[in-house]
Amino acid sequence: MKRETGRNRTRNGRPLAACVVLGAGAAVVAGLAPGGLGRAGAVEVTGGASASAYRSLTGAVADGPSWTGPLLEAATEGTLVVLGLLLVWAWWGAVRRGDTRLSAGTVLTGIGTVLAYAVSEAVKQVVDEARPCRVLRSGAEAVAECPDPGDWSFPSNHATLAAGLAVGLAMLRPRLAAVTLPLAGAAALLRVLVGVHYPHDVLAGAVLGGSVTAAVLLAFLPLARTAASALGRRLGRRDDPGLVGDDRRGGTVVHTQPGQDGAHMGLDRPFHHMEPPGDLSVGQPAAEEGQHVAFPAGQRTDSFPGGGAAAGQSTRARRREMGDDPRRDLR
Numbered sequence: 001m002k003r004e005t006g007r008n009r010t011r012n013g014r015p016l017a018a019c020v021v022l023g024a025g026a027a028v029v030a031g032l033a034p035g036g037l038g039r040a041g042a043v044e045v046t047g048g049a050s051a052s053a054y055r056s057l058t059g060a061v062a063d064g065p066s067w068t069g070p071l072l073e074a075a076t077e078g079t080l081v082v083l084g085l086l087l088v089w090a091w092w093g094a095v096r097r098g099d100t101r102l103s104a105g106t107v108l109t110g111i112g113t114v115l116a117y118a119v120s121e122a123v124k125q126v127v128d129e130a131r132p133c134r135v136l137r138s139g140a141e142a143v144a145e146c147p148d149p150g151d152w153s154f155p156s157n158h159a160t161l162a163a164g165l166a167v168g169l170a171m172l173r174p175r176l177a178a179v180t181l182p183l184a185g186a187a188a189l190l191r192v193l194v195g196v197h198y199p200h201d202v203l204a205g206a207v208l209g210g211s212v213t214a215a216v217l218l219a220f221l222p223l224a225r226t227a228a229s230a231l232g233r234r235l236g237r238r239d240d241p242g243l244v245g246d247d248r249r250g251g252t253v254v255h256t257q258p259g260q261d262g263a264h265m266g267l268d269r270p271f272h273h274m275e276p277p278g279d280l281s282v283g284q285p286a287a288e289e290g291q292h293v294a295f296p297a298g299q300r301t302d303s304f305p306g307g308g309a310a311a312g313q314s315t316r317a318r319r320r321e322m323g324d325d326p327r328r329d330l331r
Helices: 002-032 049-062 068-097 100-127 157-172 174-193 199-235 315-322
Strands: 253-255 292-294
Touching: 002 199, 049 068, 049 174, 049 199, 068 100, 068 157, 068 174, 100 157, 100 199, 157 174, 157 199, 174 199
Parallel strands: none
Antiparallel strands: 253 292
C-alpha cells in the first residue's frame, strides 16, 4: 500500500517537474537573447564576452593547419549522426528485449528533440540575430561557409538537436551520459569554432533542446510506457495459451494460476530457492495469457527444483525425457 502511494505521488509530481524544467529553460534562453524582441531589422552583436570569445576561438582555428577547417565542418555533422545512431540503437535493443520503458522513452526523445527544433526555429524568427561571420569581419575568420542573410543565428539548431538527443538518452540510460553529453558539448563548441555561431547561441540552443526533451520525458513517459505495453500484448497475442514451461519463444517459463502472483510462487527469491506449486504439471494449459515468468538468457534451469528444461528445448523433447504421461508432476 505504501509503495503504491509512493508511485502515485511520483506520477502526480512528474507534470509539475516538467513545468519547472520548461520554465527554467525558458528563463535561461530569454536571458541569453541579445535583445532583439520586437525590433525591426537584424540584431548585430559586436561587443561583449560572447563576441570576444568568438574572436579568440575562430582566430585559433584560422591559425591552425589548412585541414583543420574541413575536419571541423565534418565533425559538426558527425556528432549529430552519432547521437542519432545511438538513439536508434537504444530503441532497437529495447524492442528486442521487450523493455517498454526504454522503447517508449526513445520514441519520446525523438519527439521532444523535433519539438525543440521547432521551438528553436520560432525563436530565431523573433530574435533576428545576424550571424557573427557577417558581423565580425575584423579579427575573426569563419572556416565554414557563412549562411545566407535571414538565416538567423540565435539559438543554434545544431546545439538544440544535439542536446535534445543527449539529454533524452542520458535520462533513459544514465550510463550513456558519459558518451552523449560530451558529444552534445562538442557539437555546440564546433559550431563556434567553424565561425557560424556565437557562444551564447549554442548555449541557448543546448538549454532549449535539453529542457524541452527532459520535460517531454517527465510528463509523458508513464503514459507512453503503458501504451507500449498494451501494444506489445496486442501484437504478441496468441490463440493457444501454451503449456507450462513453453513460451514458444525458446525460453523456459512457469505459468501461474488465477490469483497467483510472483510472491505466492516464490518468484521474489532467487531461482535456486523457488518451489513451484504442486498442481502445475507438464501439459497443463496456462491459466491466463501473459501470466508467465521467463528465465533470463543463459539462466541455468537445472538448479530449479522442478527440473525445468533448458531454454529452447521443445515440449515434445521434454515429454520424451519425462515419459509418455503428460500429467507427470514437475517435481
